[in-house]
Amino acid sequence: xxxxxxxxxxxxxxxxxxxxxxSARRPSAGGYxxxxxxxxxxxxxxxxxxLARGAGGGANPSPAAAPGASVVFSVSPAAPTAVVERAxxxxxxRLHAAVPGAQVSVQNDRVIVTPPTGHxxxxxxxxxxxxxxxxxxxxxxxxxxTPNGKTVGSQLPSPSPAVMDISQGNGSAAPGQLGxxxxxxxQALGLAAEAGARHPRRTEYLGRLKLDLPAGYTVLQxxxxxxxxxxDGYFVVRGSPALTSTQIVHPKATTAPGTRIPDVEFxxxxxxxxxxxxxxxxxxxxxxxxxxxxxxxxxxxxIALDNQLITVPFIDFKQYPDGINGDLGADIAGNLxxxxxxxxxxxxxxxxxxxxLTAAG
Amino acid sequence: xxxxARATDGDLLTAVVAGDGQAFASFYRRHLPAVVAFLLRExxxxxxxxxxxxxxxxxxxxxxxxxRARGAGSARPWVLGIARxxxxxxxxxxxxxxxxxxxxxxxxxxxxxxxxxxVDELAAGAELPVLNLVEQLPESQRDxxxxxxxxxxxxxxxxxxxKCSELVVRQRVSRGLSRLRNQLKEDER
Numbered sequence: 284x285x286x287x288x289x290x291x292x293x294x295x296x297x298x299x300x301x302x303x304x305x306s307a308r309r310p311s312a313g314g315y316x317x318x319x320x321x322x323x324x325x326x327x328x329x330x331x332x333x334l335a336r337g338a339g340g341g342a343n344p345s346p347a348a349a350p351g352a353s354v355v356f357s358v359s360p361a362a363p364t365a366v367v368e369r370a371x372x373x374x375x376x377r378l379h380a381a382v383p384g385a386q387v388s389v390q391n392d393r394v395i396v397t398p399p400t401g402h403x404x405x406x407x408x409x410x411x412x413x414x415x416x417x418x419x420x421x422x423x424x425x426x427x428x429t430p431n432g433k434t435v436g437s438q439l440p441s442p443s444p445a446v447m448d449i450s451q452g453n454g455s456a457a458p459g460q461l462g463x464x465x466x467x468x469x470q471a472l473g474l475a476a477e478a479g480a481r482h483p484r485r486t487e488y489l490g491r492l493k494l495d496l497p498a499g500y501t502v503l504q505x506x507x508x509x510x511x512x513x514x515d516g517y518f519v520v521r522g523s524p525a526l527t528s529t530q531i532v533h534p535k536a537t538t539a540p541g542t543r544i545p546d547v548e549f550x551x552x553x554x555x556x557x558x559x560x561x562x563x564x565x566x567x568x569x570x571x572x573x574x575x576x577x578x579x580x581x582x583x584x585x586i587a588l589d590n591q592l593i594t595v596p597f598i599d600f601k602q603y604p605d606g607i608n609g610d611l612g613a614d615i616a617g618n619l620x621x622x623x624x625x626x627x628x629x630x631x632x633x634x635x636x637x638x639x640l641t642a643a644g
Numbered sequence: 645x646x647x648x649a650r651a652t653d654g655d656l657l658t659a660v661v662a663g664d665g666q667a668f669a670s671f672y673r674r675h676l677p678a679v680v681a682f683l684l685r686e687x688x689x690x691x692x693x694x695x696x697x698x699x700x701x702x703x704x705x706x707x708x709x710x711x712r713a714r715g716a717g718s719a720r721p722w723v724l725g726i727a728r729x730x731x732x733x734x735x736x737x738x739x740x741x742x743x744x745x746x747x748x749x750x751x752x753x754x755x756x757x758x759x760x761x762x763v764d765e766l767a768a769g770a771e772l773p774v775l776n777l778v779e780q781l782p783e784s785q786r787d788x789x790x791x792x793x794x795x796x797x798x799x800x801x802x803x804x805x806x807k808c809s810e811l812v813v814r815q816r817v818s819r820g821l822s823r824l825r826n827q828l829k830e831d832e833r
Contacts (some may be wrong), residue, residue, distance in 0.1 A: 287759035288680075288766070291698040291750075292672050295705055296665035298748045303706070610707065 354409050356394040356640035359493070360486060366637050367392050374640070376633045377412040381625065385409065394640055408626070413640045415488070415589045416630035418531065419524035421503075422562060423458065423583035423595055424450050424569065426520040430466065432478040434521065439573050440580060449518070451580065458583050459595030465505040465516030468492075475500040475519045488639045489590045499523075503585070506592040518592070525562040525584070530555025533612070534631035536624040545624040548614035549631060556609035563598050564606025571600040586615065588627075653719035657708045672701055675723045681767040682727055690763040694755055695740045700727045702744035777827050778820075785820030792817050 358367050371394050375387040384399030396413075398405040421427070424436035429445045438446045447453075449464035456462030466474070472494065479497025487494045487501065494502055505516035534549040551559055562584060570582040581597035593615065598607065615627070651659075651670065659667030679700055683693040703726050711722055734741045778789055784806075791802040792813075799817075803810040 286762050287694055287753050287755055288676060288697070288762060290753050291701065292669055294750050294753075295672070295698075295701055295748065296668045298750070299660055299668045299705055300663055300665040302663050610710070 352406075353395050353397045354406060354413075355643045356396070356413060357643060358392055358394065358638045359488065359641060360638065361392070362638045364389070364392060367394065370394060370636045370638050370640065373633050373636055374413055377629045378409065380629050380632070381412060382408055408622075410642055411623075411626045412629060413636075413642070414630060415636050415639055416528065416633075417589055417635040418528040418631060419587050419590075420526035420559075420562065421520050421524055421585040421587070422566060423585045425565070425582075426522050427585075428474060428478060428519045428521060429464070430470070430474060432474065436569060436582070440578070450583070457595065458597075459506050459518070459585055459592045461505045461507055461514040461516040463505070465514075465518050467515065468502070468517050471502045471517035471519050472496070475502060478519070478521065487590070491641060501590060503587050504591040506594070520585075526551075526555055526558045528631060528635050530558060531631055534628045536621065536628040538621075545621045546614050547624050547627050547631070548612060550612035551609045559609035559613070560606050562606070563603060563609075566598045567600040567603050567606050570598060571604060574600070588630075654711065657704075657711045657719065660705060660708045668705060671704070671719075675720060676701075677766045677769045678720060679723060679727050680763055682724055683731065684763060684767045686731055690760045691755055692734075692740060693763050693767075694759060695742075696727070696730055696734065698750070698753065699730050699741050699744055702748050702750060703730065706744050706747060777824055780827075781820050781823060785816050785823065788813050788816035789820040789824070 358370065362370075367389055371387050371389045374394065374396070378385040378387060378396065382398060382405055385405070386397040388395050388397075394413075396409050398409060422436075424439065425434060427435050427449055429435055429438065429443070429449065435446050435449050439450060441447060444453075445464055448456075450458065452458045452460065452463045465471075475496050479500045482497035482499055484495055485498050487496050489502060489504060496502065499522060501520050503518045503520060505514040505518060507514040530552045532550045532552055532555075534547055536545065536547055538545050566582045566584055570580060573580040573582070581599065583595045583597045585595045586593045651667070653671065653674070656667045656671040656674075660671065676697070679697050680693055683696050683700075684690065687693055687696070700723065704723060707726070711719055730741045778786060780786075781789060787806060788802060791805070792799070799810045799813050803813045806813060
């Protein structure tokens with residue numbers, strides 16, 4: 284005899300055997316957070332590319348840097364030896380996971396990596412893993428500025444294309460992408476300087492660029508719409524990130540059951556769970572308040588790695604009116620290769636570097 | 645004793661994470677009566693109990709990897725915690741929670757009269773010694789202990805509901821727990 288409880292048991296047991304469906308594993312940047320898949324693919328490819336050049340050495344090994352040659356990194360900003368040693372220790376851990384046999388040492392406040400011999404692709408891996416590795420989450424509309432110095436969220440709904448492009452994207456670009464309301468670097472720096480004129484200045488790094496910015500303002504590089512090409516568009520955000528790498532735990536490179544597409548899943552610390560729930564709830568509430576009959580204005584959050592946007596997914600306020608429970612963590616999905624997923628996982632697992640490392644040559 | 649019967653809850657949930665449907669079935673059968681009994685007592689509604697039970701076990705699968713076993717410790721408090729959260733969420737939203745079932749794309753199951761009788765049978769067969777003892781506490785202590793530990797509510801909220809001071813609630817909880825401890829010690833002898 285089969286009663287209700289037997290039928291429930293069989294249904295769930297069947298799901299167990301099928302493996303956790305992609306959409307069930309984590310509230311996902313590619314699933315629940317409902318980024319258009321095509322956009323995410325492009326963004327993540329861009330992210331992978333940026334990872335590869337994150338240390339500033341360029342994606343392609345220079346002719347002088349043959350496989351097996353040491354890679355010398357200068358440190359910025361200048362830091363006490365103890366801080367440089369800590370950066371070297373983190374880099375050592377990262378490399379140990381991906382390039383066994385690589386030696387990391389500190390000499391004259393430079394970090395030197397000597398790779399194992401006979402490993403053809405090792406330089407690009409070293410460069411990828413020497414990226415700062417700071418993952419940040421922002422309330423997109425709540426923090427991103429338009430050229431008039433106001434946040435997008437404070438102006439919605441709006442007939443202004445500048446506002447709507449940043450918030451909702453347009454026919455050719457999704458939010459956060461090149462072409463969706465971003466501006467050239469000089470204009471972004473001017474906007475930040477003007478909006479934060481009364482704030483003290485500080486130095487921030489964006490790849491190889493050293494930026495002079497008012498405290499509390501960050502310039503984010505737009506996600507590229509052309510895989511393999513860095514974007515030359517920028518956004519300015521005001522305020523601190525809602526979540527950072529330090530609130531991420533247990534990152535894991537994995538593949539979606541069924542599709543076998545590589546992705547990176549992770550959980551949140553207790554504080555991170557609360558922050559993620561609060562962030563998504565705030566965004567959902569704003570989406571609900573701004574939307575009316577016949578017009579849905581979904582609101583977004585942004586995920587950036589080392590101030591380079593990876594993805595700007597929206598929160599479906601109809602499905603998650605109270606935000607997304609962070610208990611299940613999240614994942615970054617898309618057209619990651621198994622290698623770039625592993626590299627991103629390593630960056631998240633060992634935490635961000637306390638300084639930036641720039642490869643010579 | 646079968647292998648499944650010998651396995652700890654931690655073993656079963658580890659196997660569930662690895663995709664073992666049989667392990668899930670064993671875990672489900674082990675904890676089903678307790679979950680049903682808990683939900684029936686809280687809701688007093690057999691249909692809601694059946695519906696929420698399915699939701700609780702769907703959630704168990706989704707969060708199985710988060711279970712941290714302590715030795716051969718039972719997952720019963722963990723499962724009942726999920727049940728309590730689902731119940732609270734349902735009350736807050738004014739409808740039965742179904743998020744986990746939607747995530748797993750489970751088909752809705754129709755309840756008939758026999759299923760509703762089965763709810764009563766399962767609840768009657770549940771082994772919830774501590775919760776049963778809670779029910780035997782004097783009324784004032786029972787309400788305070790249930791509100792605090794079964795429903796996981798704050799002292800100030802309980803005080804408002806019971807129309808007494810927070811200090812009084814704390815005293816009632818303390819006395820109730822003391823009585824429960826003594827009762828459990830006697831039962832162990």
